[in-house]
Amino acid sequence: MALLITVVLLLAADLAAALVGKDGVTGKLPAMGFNSWNGFKCDINETVFLTAASKMVELGLADLGYEYVNIDDCWADKTLWRDNKTQRIIADSVKFPDGIKGVADAVHAKGLKFGIYGDAGLETCAGYPGSLYYEEVDAAAFAEWGVDYLKYDNCAVPANWSDTYYWEAPYSDAPADWDWSATRTAERYHRMRDALLQQDRTINYGLCSWGQALPETWGNATGMSWRLTGDIAPTWAALAPIISFTQHKQEWSNFWGHNDMDMLEIGNGALTHAEQRAHFGLWAVMKSPLLIGARLDLIDAYSLSVLKNREFIDYNQDALVGEPAKMYKLGNGMERGWKWNETMPGEFWSGRSSKGEHVFVLNDLEVPAVKKVVFKEVPGLKTGRGVKYRVWDMWKHKYLPGTYETGVTVRLESHDLAAFRLDPVKKRDGAGKL
Numbered sequence: 001m002a003l004l005i006t007v008v009l010l011l012a013a014d015l016a017a018a019l020v021g022k023d024g025v026t027g028k029l030p031a032m033g034f035n036s037w038n039g040f041k042c043d044i045n046e047t048v049f050l051t052a053a054s055k056m057v058e059l060g061l062a063d064l065g066y067e068y069v070n071i072d073d074c075w076a077d078k079t080l081w082r083d084n085k086t087q088r089i090i091a092d093s094v095k096f097p098d099g100i101k102g103v104a105d106a107v108h109a110k111g112l113k114f115g116i117y118g119d120a121g122l123e124t125c126a127g128y129p130g131s132l133y134y135e136e137v138d139a140a141a142f143a144e145w146g147v148d149y150l151k152y153d154n155c156a157v158p159a160n161w162s163d164t165y166y167w168e169a170p171y172s173d174a175p176a177d178w179d180w181s182a183t184r185t186a187e188r189y190h191r192m193r194d195a196l197l198q199q200d201r202t203i204n205y206g207l208c209s210w211g212q213a214l215p216e217t218w219g220n221a222t223g224m225s226w227r228l229t230g231d232i233a234p235t236w237a238a239l240a241p242i243i244s245f246t247q248h249k250q251e252w253s254n255f256w257g258h259n260d261m262d263m264l265e266i267g268n269g270a271l272t273h274a275e276q277r278a279h280f281g282l283w284a285v286m287k288s289p290l291l292i293g294a295r296l297d298l299i300d301a302y303s304l305s306v307l308k309n310r311e312f313i314d315y316n317q318d319a320l321v322g323e324p325a326k327m328y329k330l331g332n333g334m335e336r337g338w339k340w341n342e343t344m345p346g347e348f349w350s351g352r353s354s355k356g357e358h359v360f361v362l363n364d365l366e367v368p369a370v371k372k373v374v375f376k377e378v379p380g381l382k383t384g385r386g387v388k389y390r391v392w393d394m395w396k397h398k399y400l401p402g403t404y405e406t407g408v409t410v411r412l413e414s415h416d417l418a419a420f421r422l423d424p425v426k427k428r429d430g431a432g433k434l
Contacts (some may be wrong), residue, residue: 018220018256019193023202027224028255029317031149031204033068033115035263038232038293042074042126045095046103053107055296059304062112068149068204068271069107070115070291075100076128088141089129104146105221115149115204116142120188121156130156132188139195142203149204152192152223154212161188167214176322185213186222191278193222206289207261220257225289232262232293234269236415239279240364243345246286247327253287255322260289267294267303274416276306277395278362281417285310285351285360287375304378311394312419325351325360328379331371332364347371350378357381357422358394363412371418374407381422394419 021027034052036044039103053069080090091100098106103115118138119130120283131138131152140152163183165174179428180186188206196203203225209215210230219226228249229242242261253259261283266276283290293305299307315325348362348371357379361371376383388403395418403425409416 001364019205019224020256021202021224022197025219026148026202026204027257028322029319030258030287031068031206031225031291031395032064032066032313032317033070033113033149033291033380034066034296035068035072035115035151035291036072036266037072038234038263038268039295040072044071044074045169046098049103050106051297053110053112056100056112057110059296059299060308061292061296062110064308064310066290067293068113068115068291070117070119070149070151071100071103072125072151073153074122074128075117076124077232078128081129082134082207087134087137089134089138099145100147100212108146113148114146115151116145116147117151117153118142118192118420119155120192121154121161122158122211123156125153125155132158132161133202135191135195136198139192139199139203142196143199143201147201147203149206150192150196151206151208152189154209157185157188157418161185163213167212172214180214181221183213186215186218189215189219191224198392211245216252216259220252224248224256225258225260227260229262232265234265234271236271236275237343239265239275240345241342243282244341244343246288246345250286250324251325253322253324253366256285258289259324261286262288263291263293264307265293266277267292267304272411272413272415273302276303278417279416280306280309281312281360281394281419282349282362284309284316285325285358285419287316287322287347289300290316309395309396315351315353315358320354321352325349325358326379329377331362348373348377350381352380353421355421359420359422361410361412361420363414366414366422368413369410369413370408370409372407373420375404375422376406378422382424385430386427388425389422390425392421392423394421 012020049069077092087146107114122132123130137341161184206225207226211228215226246259289354327346327349329348344364347362351358359373361370391400391408
């Protein structure tokens with residue numbers, strides 16, 4: 001009952017500040033699905049998305065909650081640009097012979113949702129039509145085509161829309177009390193928000209300003225998620241800075257608004273199995289959207305198994321607990337304070353789900369290492385004489401042998417993540433009953 005009351009109070013507080021989907025559902029939890037950019041860049045066509053939709057169903061991903069099939073950049077006609085009469089963006093008819101609506105209809109027919117890409121500037125990042133000054137036209141087109149998700153990028157911004165002060169992770173020249181919600185960057189994203197809200201369709205609105213103008217401070221009243229950093233890549237050198245920066249922003253994420261750590265790279269590049277575990281595990285428990293960036297027709301079995309780990313998906317999609325896991329100890333003996341350390345994110349994390357208390361341990365070293373979770377250091381965890389826990393491994397889906405009273409030690413490969421749920425051992429009464 002105490003948990004339910006707490007959840008209700010938190011939800012009421014969130015609703016006061018958040019942009020809530022008109023259907024009362026969209027955006028409450030982090031989005032899950034597929035996005036084309038990491039795996040295809042501009043080499044896209046209708047077949048890419050119909051194949052992704054089919055594979056999401058065939059591979060069991062749809063049953064786990066992956067539901068969006070999202071087109072990224074390069075879907076428009078770079079020559080024709082916009083229709084002279086309607087001013088709508090013209091889709092590339094070679095890539096999409098059935099039009100965007102035709103693809104959306106095919107995706108919807110599989111029980112999935114459809115997403116598209118736009119830009120809050122004059123052009124997209126790849127040089128296709130942007131939506132600045134055309135927000136109402138484009139929002140109406142998106143709604144008519146059956147769009148369910150909009151990723152809204154931040155390229156080709158004209159000089160007259162520049163902000164007075166600069167902030168892009170992790171640097172700023174602004175006064176400490178500067179109101180970032182009143183910046184021109186925020187206004188560009190507000191314009192599309194307002195246009196989307198005029199439509200008779202609920203569209204999940206993902207802000208992609210790369211952290212410019214501190215979107216976490218105004219994103220919750222503007223969209224359902226907000227990017228905090230530049231683009232991801234399938235290397236640990238690219239993943240570590242995203243973790244390291246986002247770990248200091250977790251207080252902004254909850255129901256109806258989420259820190260977006262960028263699309264997943266599971267199945268791309270040369271990430272080790274350990275790095276894939278750490279990547280997916282932290283994205284999930286930090287409550288980032290989970291958008292697959294790999295080719296689902298070519299994905300290997302191990303990468304697919306990581307993406308299908310139901311325990312992490314359940315944590316990410318918990319309907320009762322919206323708060324993400326948070327770092328509670330930097331580790332490695334370095335109490336660095338608030339500092340953006342690109343190569344060494346915090347190692348010790350904790351969080352709560354409707355299933356119980358969890359701890360997560362990251363080895364950010366380049367070599368294997370032994371790490372110890374000290375229970376008395378874990379925020380909110382009950383400790384003391386006679387208090388013991390069984391330790392459930394979220395990767396192996398089983399308990400570690402025995403019970404644990406003061407802590408648990410684990411050996412981790414380089415860049416690996418341990419994930420445990422701590423289940424209290426019930427005490428027996430004098431008759432030996434639980």
